[in-house]
Every structure is written in C-alpha cells, then in structure tokens.
Amino acid sequence: MEIKKGIAVSPGISIARSLVIDAEDYRIPRRKIMPAQQMAEVQRIRDAFKDAIQELTQLEVAQDETEGGKIKDIFAVHLRFLHDRSLRKRITELVHSDLVTAEYAVSATLREIASHFAKEKDAYMRERAADIYDMERRLLKHLLGMKREDVEHLTEEVAVIARELSPTQTAGFNKKFVKGIASDAGGRTSHAAIVARSLGIPAVVALEDLTESVSGGDTVIIDGNRGLVIVNPDDETIRQYEDYSHEFVELEHKLDAIREKPAVTRDGVKVALLGNIEFPEEAEMVLQKGGEGIGLYRTEFLYLSRPSSEPTEQDHYQAYAETVGVFKHRPVIIRTMDLGADKYTQSKRFAPEPNPFLGLRSIRFCLRNLLMFKAQLHAILRASVLGEVKIMFPLITNIQELMQAKMIVRDVMEDLDEKSITYNRNIQVGIMIETPSAALMASTLARDVDFFSIGTNDLTQYTLAVDRGNELVSTLYSSADPAVLRLIRTVIQDAHKAQIDVHVCGEMASEPEYIMLLLGMGIRTISLTPPMIPEIKQIVRSVTMEDCNNLARKILGMNSERQISGYLRDATRKILPEAF
Amino acid sequence: MQAGQNSLEKVVCETEVEIKNADGLHMRPAMQFVDVANQFDCDVTVSNSETSVDGKSIMQMSMLAATCGTKLKIKAEGADAQKAVDALQELVEEKHFDEPTPRDQKKR
Numbered sequence: 001m002e003i004k005k006g007i008a009v010s011p012g013i014s015i016a017r018s019l020v021i022d023a024e025d026y027r028i029p030r031r032k033i034m035p036a037q038q039m040a041e042v043q044r045i046r047d048a049f050k051d052a053i054q055e056l057t058q059l060e061v062a063q064d065e066t067e068g069g070k071i072k073d074i075f076a077v078h079l080r081f082l083h084d085r086s087l088r089k090r091i092t093e094l095v096h097s098d099l100v101t102a103e104y105a106v107s108a109t110l111r112e113i114a115s116h117f118a119k120e121k122d123a124y125m126r127e128r129a130a131d132i133y134d135m136e137r138r139l140l141k142h143l144l145g146m147k148r149e150d151v152e153h154l155t156e157e158v159a160v161i162a163r164e165l166s167p168t169q170t171a172g173f174n175k176k177f178v179k180g181i182a183s184d185a186g187g188r189t190s191h192a193a194i195v196a197r198s199l200g201i202p203a204v205v206a207l208e209d210l211t212e213s214v215s216g217g218d219t220v221i222i223d224g225n226r227g228l229v230i231v232n233p234d235d236e237t238i239r240q241y242e243d244y245s246h247e248f249v250e251l252e253h254k255l256d257a258i259r260e261k262p263a264v265t266r267d268g269v270k271v272a273l274l275g276n277i278e279f280p281e282e283a284e285m286v287l288q289k290g291g292e293g294i295g296l297y298r299t300e301f302l303y304l305s306r307p308s309s310e311p312t313e314q315d316h317y318q319a320y321a322e323t324v325g326v327f328k329h330r331p332v333i334i335r336t337m338d339l340g341a342d343k344y345t346q347s348k349r350f351a352p353e354p355n356p357f358l359g360l361r362s363i364r365f366c367l368r369n370l371l372m373f374k375a376q377l378h379a380i381l382r383a384s385v386l387g388e389v390k391i392m393f394p395l396i397t398n399i400q401e402l403m404q405a406k407m408i409v410r411d412v413m414e415d416l417d418e419k420s421i422t423y424n425r426n427i428q429v430g431i432m433i434e435t436p437s438a439a440l441m442a443s444t445l446a447r448d449v450d451f452f453s454i455g456t457n458d459l460t461q462y463t464l465a466v467d468r469g470n471e472l473v474s475t476l477y478s479s480a481d482p483a484v485l486r487l488i489r490t491v492i493q494d495a496h497k498a499q500i501d502v503h504v505c506g507e508m509a510s511e512p513e514y515i516m517l518l519l520g521m522g523i524r525t526i527s528l529t530p531p532m533i534p535e536i537k538q539i540v541r542s543v544t545m546e547d548c549n550n551l552a553r554k555i556l557g558m559n560s561e562r563q564i565s566g567y568l569r570d571a572t573r574k575i576l577p578e579a580f
Numbered sequence: 581m582q583a584g585q586n587s588l589e590k591v592v593c594e595t596e597v598e599i600k601n602a603d604g605l606h607m608r609p610a611m612q613f614v615d616v617a618n619q620f621d622c623d624v625t626v627s628n629s630e631t632s633v634d635g636k637s638i639m640q641m642s643m644l645a646a647t648c649g650t651k652l653k654i655k656a657e658g659a660d661a662q663k664a665v666d667a668l669q670e671l672v673e674e675k676h677f678d679e680p681t682p683r684d685q686k687k688r
Contacts, residue, residue, distance in 0.1 A: 077607045080614060080638040087639040116643055124603050125645045131607060 001234050004207050006182070008227035009193035011531075012202035013245040014180030015238060018220045019158040020211060021147055021165075028107040028140070029212040033099050037217075042092045044102040048142040053082045055138070078135055087113075101216070103143050110136035154178070159220050163211050165192040175199055175281075180222035182229045184211050185471060196224070197510070197529040198278055200285070204229050206471050255534035259290035263537045267544040271519065273537055274331065274527040276505060280319050283326040285530045290537060293330035295453065295527020296392075296505040297323060299337055299376065310372065316379030324387040333453070333527075334380050335392045335432065336373065336405075340365040357467070362395035367404055377412045384424035392453060396431045396438050402448055432505070434458035439487040446498035453527070454491055456506025460484050479508045480565040482558065485517075489556060492522045503527055512576055513568040515539045520552025535576070542575045591622075593661040596653050597672040601679035604647035609677035614638045616667050622658025624668070635668070648682060 022028050033041055060075040081087055087109070094105040114132035117125060151160065154177035164185040170192065181196045186205035196203030202224025214220060214231050221230040221241050225248065230237060263271045274295030275286030286294065302311040302319060324332050340361025353359035366373040383389055393405050406429060416423050433439050434455030442452065456479050461468050463484050466477040478484075488504075495502035503525040508514045510528035515536055518526065528536060551571055558564050599605055605613070617624040617635045624635030628650060633640035635654065646652055652672075656664040671677065 073608050073611075077611045077638070080611050084637050084639045086634060086637040090639075113639065113643065117645065120645045122604060122645065122647045124606055125647065128607055128642065128645075 001237065002213055002231040004210050004213065004229045004231065006204040006207035006210070006227050006229065007186075008203075008224050009186075009190075009205050010181075010196035010201065010203035010224050011248075012180075012200070012224045013241055013248060014159055014202050014222045014224075015233075015241060015245070016157050016159040016179045016220065016222075018161045018214050018216060018218050019147075019151065019154075020214055020216045021151070021160065021162040022103050022140075022144055022211065023163045028101075028103045030104050030108075031101045031212075031215045033095075033101055033215065034217070035099060038096055038099070041095050041102040041105070044143060044146060045088070045091055045095070045106065047146065048102070048106070048139050049082055049088060051142040051145075052135075052138050053079060055142075056082065074131070077131065078138075081135055103140060106139045106143065107136055110139070151178070159222050161211060161214050161220065162192075164190075165195070170195040173199075180220075180224070182207055182210055182220070182222050184208055190468065194529070195278070197531060198276070198282055200531040206474070208471070252534075255538060256289070258534060258537055258541065259288070261537070261541065263290075263540045265519070265540055265543055265545050265548075267546065269519075269545045270524070271540045272525040273533050273540075274333075274503070274505075274525065275530040275533065276510075276527050277323070277530070280322040282530060283323045286533070287326060289530045289533040291530060291533050293327055293388075294323065294332040295503055295525065297332060297334045299335060300339055303337065303339060311375075313375040313379050316376050317382050320379055320383035320389070321386055324383050324389055328387050331388045331390060333390045333392050333430070334383075335394055336363070336376055336380075337366055338362045338394045357461070363393050363401055363405060364395070367401065367408075370408065373408060374412050374415075377409055378415070381409075381412060381416055381423040381427065382421060384427050385422050389424065390428040390430060390451070392430045392432060392451075394432045394455070395434055395458065396445065397435045398437065399441065399444055399448070402431060402445060406448070430501075432458075433491050434462070434506075436463050436487060439491050442491045442494035443497065446494050446500055449500065451501035451503065452491060452495050453503045453505045454488055456484070456488070456504060456508035459487065459506070463487060478561050478565060479506070479514065480568060481561045482556075482564065485521075485556065485564070489521055496522060501525060510536065512536065512539055513565070513572040516543055516548045516551050516571060516575075517555055517568060519543070519545065520548035520550070521556075539572070539576055590657065591659060591661040592655065592657050593665040594653065594655045595665050595669055596651055597669050599646050599648050599650045599652070600673060600676040600681050602648050602682045602685055603679060604650070605641065605644060607642055609679065610638050610642040612671060612677050613641055613668065616671050617664065619667070620656070620658070620660045620664035622656045622661045622664050624664060625655045625657075627653045627655070 020031065056075050056079050060072055060079065091105045091109045094100060094109060095102065110132050114129040117129040117132065120126050151173055154174045157177050157179045159180040159182065160178055162183050164183055165181065178201065180201050181192050181203040183192050183205045184207055186192055190205055192205055193203055202222045204222055204224060204227050207229055210229060218232050221233050263273045265271065272292055274293045275291035276296040277283060277286060277294055278298045278301050283294065302315060320334060340359065341356040360368060380389060380391055391409065393402065396402050409429065413423065428450035430449050430451035430453060431445060432453050432455040433442060435458065438445060439459065457468065460477060460479045464476060464481055466473050468474055468477045492502055502523065504518055504523050505527040509526045510532040512535060526536065555564055555567065601609065614636050625632050626635040626641065626644065628644055628646060633644060635641060654665055654668050
C-alpha cells in the first residue's frame with residue numbers, strides 16, 4: 001500500500017483498477033506486469049512493429065529523390081531495423097525475463113542501443129543515436145495510441161492514471177467506465193480537473209511521480225475530497241473508504257433535495273445558477289442538478305473528439321440543437337471556439353508556437369480561420385430559433401477584435417437571409433472578459449455587447465502571469481489575489497453603468513468560498529460546473545445580501561492574497577461546514 | 581539453418597576486409613551490407629577485435645560502429661558461402677558502399 005498526496009480538484013471517492021497512460025515525450029517508467037500478461041504484451045509489441053512498419057512504408061513511398069534520396073534512405077534504414085528479428089527478440093525477451101510492460105521494454109532496449117552509439121568516439125557514429133530515438137518514439141506512439149483506443153473502448157470500470165491529460169485524450173474517454181482521474185502534473189484548473197468535475201468523477205492532480213508507482217491493473221483509491229491516491233490499498237483501507245464513500249453520497253443526496261428550491265438569498269435576492277458544459281450529454285445533468293440554463297457551452301469538443309477531420313456545419317448544428325432542445329426557453333450561451341493553445345492545434349501547426357498562451361489562440365485563431373468560424377456561427381444562428389441562444393466570443397483583448405467578430409456575424413446573417421433560412425435576428429452577443437486588457441477597457445467594450453462573462457481562470461493566469469499547469473508556480477495562481485479582485489470589481493461596475501448583464505463563469509464560480517464575495521460585488525448570475533450547483537445553491541440560500549456586501553467591502557480593503565483567502569474560508573465554513 | 585537441407589555441402593568461407601569509405605559503417609552502409617548478406621542462404625558472421633555479430637541484422641551490424649580503416653572478419657557458413665563472401669568483400673572494399681574514401685574527399 002502506498003499513499004500519495006496531491007491536489008484534490010474534483011470531489012468524490014472511487015475505488016477501481018487502474019489504466020495507466022504513458023506519454024511518448026516523457027521517460028517511460030519501469031512498470032511491472034503479471035506473469036499471465038506476458039503474451040498480451042508481446043502481442044502489443046508485434047502490433048506496434050506492424051503499425052510502425054506500415055507507417056514508415058507509406059512515408060518512404062511518399063518521399064521523392066530530392067537531396068540524393070537521403071530522407072528515403074533514412075526511412076529505409078529504420079524499416080530494416082523494424083524488420084530485424086534480433087531487435088524484436090531483445091525487446092520481447094526483456095518482457096519475459098523482467099516482467100515489464102511493452103512500453104518499457106521498447107524504450108529501455110532502444111535507449112540502450114542509442115547509448116551504445118552515444119559512447120562512440122567518432123562524431124558521425126555518435127549522431128546515429130538520434131535515429132534510434134526516432135524509432136523509439138515511433139514505436140511508443142503506436143503502443144500508446146493503442147492504449148488511448150483502449151480508453152475509448154473500455155468494458156470495465158477503471159481509474160485513469162496519466163502524467164498529464166490533454167483535451168484530445170479526455171474527449172475520447174468512454175464516460176461510462178472512467179470512474180476517477182489522477183495525474184502527475186496539473187493544477188486546480190488543468191484540463192483533467194475540468195473534465196472530471198463536469199463528469200462528476202473524483203480527480204486528484206499534481207501527484208508528481210504517481211505514474212512511476214502504479215502499474216496497469218493495480219487497485220487504486222482516488223480520494224477527490226482530501227487529495228489522496230492510495231495504490232494497492234489493504235482490505236481494511238478499502239473497507240474504510242467504502243463506508244466513507246457511502247457517507248459522501250448521502251451528503252450529495254441531501255444537497256440534491258434542494259434542487260427544486262429557488263436560488264434566493266435569505267433576504268429575497270434572486271440569483272441565477274447556470275451550468276458550464278462541454279458535451280451535449282451534460283445538458284441533462286445541469287437540469288438534474290437544478291441549473292437554469294447554460295452559461296458556458298464550450299464547443300472545442302467538436303474538434304478535439306475527432307482529430308482527423310473538421311466538424312461540418314451540420315455537426316455543429318446537431319450538437320447545439322440537442323442542447324438547446326433540453327432547455328427550451330432558458331438561456332444557452334454558446335462560446336465560439338477557444339482553440340489554439342491546446343496540443344491538438346499546436347501539433348497540426350507547421351511549427352509549434354513558442355508561447356501558445358500568448359499566441360494565435362481563441363478569437364484570434366477564429367478570425368484567421370474564417371471558413372471554420374463562419375461555419376460555427378452559421379450553425380449557432382440556425383439553432384437560435386429553437387430556444388434562447390446567445391453568442392459569446394472568448395479572449396477579446398481589444399475593441400477591433402470585437403468589431404471584426406460582430407461584422408462576421410452580420411455577414412453570416414446576410415448569408416442566411418439569402419438562403420431564406422430563419423434565425424433570431426436579435427440574438428444576444430456577449431464577450432468573455434478574461435484578459436486584463438478587456439477588464440481595463442470594460443466601459444468601452446460594454447457599449448457594443450449585450451453581456452459580459454468573466455472567465456476567472458484566464459483572467460487570473462494573465463493578470464498574475466502564472467501558468468496554472470506548472471506545478472513549480474501553481475501556488476501563485478489564486479483568484480483571491482487582490483489584483484484579480486480589483487479587475488473583477490471594475491468589470492462589474494462598468495457593466496452595471498452600461499446596464500448590461502454580467503456573469504462569472506470561471507472556476508471561481510464553483511468554489512464555495514468565493515460565492516459571498518461575488519454576490520457582494522454585485523454578481524447575480526453564476527455559471528458553474530454542474531455537480532457543484534446544489535452546494536452553491538445551498539450557500540446562496542444560507543446568506544443575506546447584507547452579509548455579502550459587508551464581506552465584499554472588507555475583502556476589497558485587504559492587500560494580501562493570504563489574508564483574503566483565509567478570511568473567505570472562515571466565512572464560508574460558518575455557512576457550509578461540510579464543504580471543508 | 582538455411583543450409584540445413586544439405587548438410588554435406590556445408591561450406592565455411594572466411595575473409596578479412598577493411599572499411600574504406602570515409603564515414604565508416606554507419607546506418608546506410610550497414611543497410612547495404614545486410615541487404616547483400618540477406619540475398620544468400622548461408623549464415624554470415626562479422627567480427628571485429630572484440631565481438632562477433634550476425635551479418636544479417638542491421639541492429640548488430642550498425643552497433644559494430646566500424647570506422648574508416650577498421651578491419652572486419654567476415655565468415656559465411658552454408659552452401660553459397662563463397663558467393664556471399666565475394667559479394668560482401670566487393671561491397672566493402674571495391675564499391676566502398678558507393679561512398680567517397682578519404683582520398684576522394686581530398687581530391688574534391
């Protein structure tokens with residue numbers, strides 16, 4: 001039994017067998033297998049060789065004779081290696097003798113060969129190590145690719161253990177069988193965390209070297225309440241956790257009981273609680289949890305779940321129509337594609353951007369890929385007659401971008417007019433406020449939009465200049481930082497002055513300790529991850545506006561993050577002791 | 581093993597060759613070597629002063645990392661051993677893998 005401590009990012013308890021996903025760009029840890037698994041691992045090695053040979057053959061054929069056929073020669077050499085029986089024998093023998101995974105056997109064998117070259121005196125020979133590493137990567141890519149397909153075709157419940165999870169990987173998850181997520185890297189707002197919360201499964205991140213301690217098939221307990229992962233727990237621990245898990249489920253049920261009750265403060269102020277979703281299937285969950293609409297519909301999944309082809313306008317339409325159908329005349333805010341700073345878009349680029357979060361992402365990416373952008377807007381507008389659909393542009397940093405995006409909406413409207421397709425001519429258009437520049441320019445931007453939605457994750461990251469996924473600095477990332485709070489206050493005040501709606505849709509909105517503060521600062525619409533809606537509603541129903549206003553006044557007078565977060569935690573503990 | 585059909589004709593041939601091309605037995609020459617060796621049924625073993633390897637395996641051949649001037653022993657066992665040794669010797673010493681020798685490089 002081994003206990004690992006990380007950061008709890010999605011509540012709940014899961015006890016399941018583990019499925020470990022390695023990453024080809026990290027060192028593959030030495031991971032043991034059961035003796036009975038040997039033949040299966042050897043078969044995986046055979047399949048990976050077969051796939052790699054097929055891929056290389058295609059690459060070789062595609063190369064012409066330029067540069068004296070040098071590239072063709074390189075592929076030809078790699079192919080000879082993959083056909084070399086003595087190489088394959090060395091790898092499979094390692095599986096048998098040391099009982100290790102196919103990934104480890106491939107990686108260890110090829111690295112040993114590479115280090116043999118690296119030791120040579122002759123510089124030309126030393127460089128051959130690069131060829132061997134290239135073969136290693138290719139074989140691992142195929143081995144790991146098969147693993148990823150495994151996650152899509154699961155037949156039993158598992159906990160997914162990974163170094164880090166990308167949107168592409170999680171988009172392919174078979175949601176019925178993934179019962180928990182744990183990763184080496186990441187923070188509260190990493191992708192794995194967001195996905196786990198939206199699926200309502202426990203997750204723990206920032207476990208540093210968890211993937212080195214777990215072998216596929218090990219039993220793991222993921223404690224998403226306390227931030228613990230227990231590898232190969234003993235019977236006593238499993239029993240304790242089963243009891244604890246029942247208690248937790250009971251608390252959840254108790255909260256579910258307030259579903260039908262309105263989100264109103266004790267002194268009668270109405271608060272709208274909306275849901276953040278990624279997949280159309282989650283719309284039902286928002287209703288079940290008592291949400292009154294969708295405040296943030298992320299649409300990237302349409303791209304990320306099918307990396308080989310772009311979604312058509314009809315694909316967009318179907319996804320939107322399905323979601324809007326669930327909500328009829330309650331709001332569904334569709335955010336246009338927030339692509340660019342993800343692995344998927346970067347890997348498709350000719351040269352990856354050195355600093356993608358400050359690069360061509362989000363609305364900038366859309367404004368450069370007009371066909372894709374217009375197809376999405378076309379679908380949103382078509383879906384607008386089915387309910388109360390609104391458009392939201394992400395990552396606006398200046399007024400020109402907003403004007404340009406709005407002009408494109410008008411273009412698409414004209415297009416629809418020509419084709420005599422009906423749509424809601426008065427569709428509301430809003431923007432996300434998630435950069436310091438947008439927050440500072442809120443009074444100007446407010447004149448040209450129907451609503452603001454404050455995206456606190458990016459706003460915090462850009463204001464504090466902290467990469468939230470980097471565990472070396474992630475402790476600096478806090479929405480309770482006075483700099484972030486002052487920007488949020490500015491945005492709310494400017495929205496009120498311009499008499500437009502202002503929502504909060506970032507992680508802040510699903511963290512109990514921020515709710516009183518947000519209400520006190522003037523927020524009346526909160527959009528959050530569906531599983532947290534009952535808990536947040538409980539808080540809203542337990543407070544008075546007067547308390548919230550007083551708390552906000554106090555907080556905005558404070559100058560340190562530590563003081564603020566401590567104060568917020570104490571205040572919340574008094575209202576909802578179970579949350580801590 | 582390939583010559584096992586007729587063990588009476590088990591011929592053993594040996595020769596010593598010297599690597600002549602400037603870059604030595606790197607990846608592409610190793611590929612040419614095993615491609616030629618694999619045209620024959622006989623077993624091919626190649627040795628330097630330290631170790632012996634299978635002359636039909638690109639992994640093992642390339643790991644010899646034989647540089648220009650290195651002497652290698654080629655040993656073939658099987659019915660067509662003589663032909664194999666001749667072809668390999670021609671590849672290494674006469675064609676020097678279709679690559680320049682140090683003298684060719686100086687001329688340029």
